[in-house]
Amino acid sequence: MAAKTPAQRQGRRAEDRVLAFLQHQGLVLLERNYRCRYGEIDLIMEDGPTVVFVEVRFRADRRFGGALESVDRRKQAKLSAAAAHFLQEKRLDRPARFDVAGLTPAADGPLIQWIRDAFQAD
Template identity: 40%
Template structure:
C-alpha cells in the first residue's frame, strides 16, 4: 500500500510539472476508486497510477482489465455528477 502512495506522489508531481491542476487523490465512490483527478486545460483527466519496474506482471496497460475500467468510469461519472458539470474528459494510465 505504501508503495502505491509513493507512485501516486510521483505521478502527481509529474502532472503538476506539466501544468495540470490536481483536484483529488484517491476519490472513492460506491464501485471503486480513482487515483488522481486533474484538469489539463479544459479537459478533466482521470488517472489510474500503475507503478513498478517488474514487467513479469505485464505492461501497466495490460493490468487494467475491463472490470477495473468499468469501475473507474463509474467513479468518473459520479465525480462529474457531484461537480454538476459535464466537461470533456479522458482516462490516462
C-alpha cells in the same frame, strides 16, 4: 489517509511521483484518491477545460505484465462508473478523459509512462 502496508506505501510513493510529473506537464490537481461506491480514482486533474481521471499503476516486476497492461476492461468499467459519479456529484459538465500512468523500475530511477486518453468510457 496514511498508507499502512509496504504495498500501500509503495503505491502512495508512485502516486506522488506521477502527480509531480503531471503537474510539471501543466495539469492541476482537483482531487486525490476519490472514493465512491463504484470504486476509487487515484488522481483527478484538470488539463485546461478537460477533467482528467488518472489511474496510476506500479509494477516492481514485469513477469506478470507491465503496469499499463494491468488496466483491463473490468478496471476500465469501474473507473468509468466512478468518474460518472464524480462528474454528477460535482455537477461538472465538461469534457473528460481517462489517462493511465505506469511506473516501472529502471536503472536511473522509476520510468513514468503516461498514456493520454488511454480508453473511452463505455
